[in-house]
Structures are given as structure tokens and as C-alpha cells.
Amino acid sequence: MKPDNRPDMTVNLAGLPLRNPVMTASGTFGYGEEFAEYVDMESIGAFVTKGLSLKPRAGNPTPRIVETPGGMLNAIGLQNVGIDAFITKKVPYLRTVNTPAIANFFGNTVDEYAEMARRLDDIPEVAALEVNISCPNVKLGGIVFGTDPDCAASVVAACRAATNKPLIIKLSPNVTDVVLMARACEDAGADALSMINTLIGMAIDLNKRRPVLANVTGGFSGPAIKPVALRMVWQVAKAVKVPIIGIGGIMNAVDALEFMLAGATAVQVGTASFINPGAAQKIAEDMETWLIENGVADIKSLIGALES
């Protein structure tokens, strides 16, 4: 224990020191400012912006979201303000907060990914980059970057060459072998892996005999996906050396701590922030309480400490 008998909650994420392991997931926390009323930003480890692209994107037609038992599907369509408006309108807020802001981004080609990494590398307020590789490669007939190890590796290598900031790759779970993808990203220069992105799902309205979402399919998130995410984090943690950020249905401190046991160095809270905008702060506080109650002096001692 530290002198004041509070446990050490700090973790180090690929050179980025975090006051605690709790981050917010991209697409569930706006650009940070939207949540300033509900979260003491300096109570969480880091926050991740909505996924950014070179040009602004308006997103998909509605319905864009639907609730399913224990989860939700979303097909927002990567709506975002674009990198230029991010710099002029959103970055000034990041300057006011003493918490690392991580920029999530995506592209349609390897060159676009590299260009985004260069643009974000120039922004001092951006502490690290998180790459969404769950997007179709328009030059390769729409094959999703994150489902092909060579495609993923080429994105990672291009981004690696464009930035010295910590480079986090967000893995898609919609693959046969997530370990193969994780290794390809690590070998290409990733500093950390965040996992998992949403699972592709679908909902049908029987009476209308139509899909509920205008986009037909959507990304499945929420507590229903936690077992899948835990399993994937556990598998990948055994296979790579880079730190892992565990994501998938984390609703409370217990969920978050389970991800750490499975091998995660940090976690991201996603859908839970929709239900309780203050969820990330509450989870960080409750994790500390759990450590105190269980006599754990340093949260780092839980990383990958799963007993078999």
C-alpha cells in the first residue's frame, strides 16, 4: 500500500502512464466534452474520441440502433466531424483536461490511415492513437482490414511509420482466429491492442418482415458480449507481449477486474456510458474499493493473474 493506505491504481500503457486502468470506449463518449457534466474527467485513466476520418461523415440512415436482450446493435455509420473540425472545435476542450485523450480513427485505404496518423501525430493534445481496423478496404473490393492479417499489418506498418505516439490497434472479433490478427498487428509495430470491437449482429421485426436497422446489420455491444470478449482477451494475452485494453460489456468494477485477470492492462467502458453517463468514474472508484477490501496493494498485480 501507498503511505495513505490507498492501493496503487496506476498502470502503464505502452509508455502512457494512466492514473487508473479505466478508459472510455470510442463512439460512446463523444469527444469528451459531452460528458463533462457527468464525469470528473480527472477520475478516469483516459478517454477515447469518436472515430475520426479525413473528411466528415454524416453516417447511416435510421433506425441506427436497437436494443436486444442484454445488449444493443448500432449502425451509426462512423458519423464524425472529420479531422479538420476535430482540430478547430474539439481539441480546445482536450487542452482543459488533465487526462490523456486518445484519438480513434479510421480510413478507407492504407494511405488514408497513414495520413490520419500523421495529422493526429501533430496534435500535442492527443496522447495516443487508436486505430479502428474494422473498416472495408475500398481498394481491395471492400475486404475488412481487420479480418485479414496482411491487410491489418499493412495498416499498422503505415501508421507506425507516421507517428511516434503510442499506437493502439482495435481488433475486430469477427474473425476465425483473433490470435493470428493480434500477432500480425504486434509484428507490424503496434504498441498495444484494444479488444474487442463490436460483434456483427442483426435484428428482425417479424411483423414488418424487415430488418430493424436501416443498415440491416450492426455492431453488437453490451453485457451480452462480455464472455466472448473475455475469452478473446485471455487467448491473445497468452500470445503477445504488448499490453491489451479489454473491452466488451463492462458494466461494473467486477467486470473490469475480470478483464484484468484475463490479461488486460487497462479496460474501456462503452455501452455502460449510454446507460449511466458517469459509469466510467463509478467503475474506477469501485475498483479501488475492491482492491482495498481484498488487500490488493497494486492493481498491476492483477494483470494476467488468472489462476488455472
Place this chain on the structure above:
Amino acid sequence: MQFTAMILSNVEVSPGYWRMRMTAPPECAAARPGQFVMVRVNGAIDPLLRRPFGIFDVGTYIPAQSGAIPQPYMEMLYRVVGKGTAMLSTLHGSDLLDVLGPLGKGFDLGAADEEKLIVGGGVGLAPLYLLAKELVKGSKVRLFAGGRTRDDILCITEFERLGVECYTATEDGSLGECGLVTEALLRRLDQLKGRATVYACGPHGMLNAVAGIAAERNIPCQVSLEGYMACGVGACLGCVAPGHSHSAENPDYRCVCTEGPVFESGELKWRD
């Protein structure tokens, strides 16, 4: 703001429609007409997401114990449509609810020296009562309430008590005129001498018709939209509505929860 409300009453006012009164902090009881709240029906994960509800009324009540000082309350009018609202309807006085709000942009009350025409369809009346309560302070207010049957015409007596002149229409003729409420609105607009503003909330087809009528006559019109939303604070981007310049080639979406739920009808894209 997020707060725990204690339910004071939860009453079925018409088959399938409920009116719930709950305690509220002063900030919530100061909600502007047209604002909404996000309610978590219970702490479990099914239903998972909060549900949005228009604020029907706010005020103060005097608790039962002697010498108690008046306390602020908030009311919602809701229709049981799915699992979440069905569970809400089973709650009783002294049960607790987790509430986020007031959220969104409310109605613009406009100038006092003009007629106010309020159009509500079914549970669309929910945010219009608080609006009427404010508008009657300075203007002549008329309400046009429509529904499929008499069961969909809600709380008319409350509007009448405010001094609002009420016109009702049902598609099956079981209450008021037989037909669409927009017919009654059109007749009133034909008699209109001075300036007026139209306010509407209800099914999208009704809003579409009202927006068209207002545009033809060049009368300002504000509509309150419903949106399927996860968060209510502008993060999920699930609840967007197409803006006036929207097209498949040049999409233009407005966020219902933070840019609305009330919009000038001219801000939005309507069917021709």
C-alpha cells in the same frame, strides 16, 4: 443531471396510457416545455437502455406529514408499447426510479400577441401540456387532439382547465369529429385573422401533414420528434433525423436529443 426519483403516483388514465408523478430536484422541476428525461426502468440489464419520455408537467406538492414544506415534482405521460414501459406501469408509489434530465432543447414560446395552435396525436400530447400551461399566460391557445379511438385522446380535461379551447378528432369517430385532427386545424387556420404559431407532437405522419399545412400558409411551426436513442446526451448518435437539405448524396442529420427534440419544422426534411 442524474437523480433518484420517488414515485408519488402511477395511474392508467386511458387504456394503455399512464400518468406518473415523481419527486424531482428543483432543477428538473424547472424544466422548459418540450424537454425530456431518460428513465432507467430497473437496475437489471434487460431492459438495458434508458427510455426517453417527454415531461408532461412540473409543479410542487405538499407532502402528507403535518408542517411539511412544498416539494417539487415532475410528471410523465406514457404509453405501454414494450417491455420497458410495461415494467414502468407496474411500479407503485414510493418505488424509486433512476432519472437523467431534463434534456434537450424545448419549445420557443414566441410572441404573446398571437394565437397558439397546439396539435397532438395520442401520447404526443405528453410534452404539450407543460407548453400549454406556459402559453396560456399570454396567448389564446387552441388544442387539436387526435387519435385512432377515444382511448387515444388523453387528459383533455386538464387542458380545458387551463382555459385551452380543445378540438378532438378520432379516426373511428368514437370521440369528437370523425377523421384526422388536421382537418380541424385547417378550418381554424382558414378563419385566422392575425398571426399564429403551430406546435405539434405525435406520429410522424401527423407531423408531416402539420408541417406541410404550416409551410403552405407560411405560419411558424415547431415540432417535437421522437427518436430511438441510447444515451440522450448526444453520444450514441442513434436518434438523428434528416435536416432540410438532406439527400442520399449529401446527408444532413440532426441529433434529436441535443439539437432537438423540438425543431422548427423548416429545419427538417419532410415527405412531399
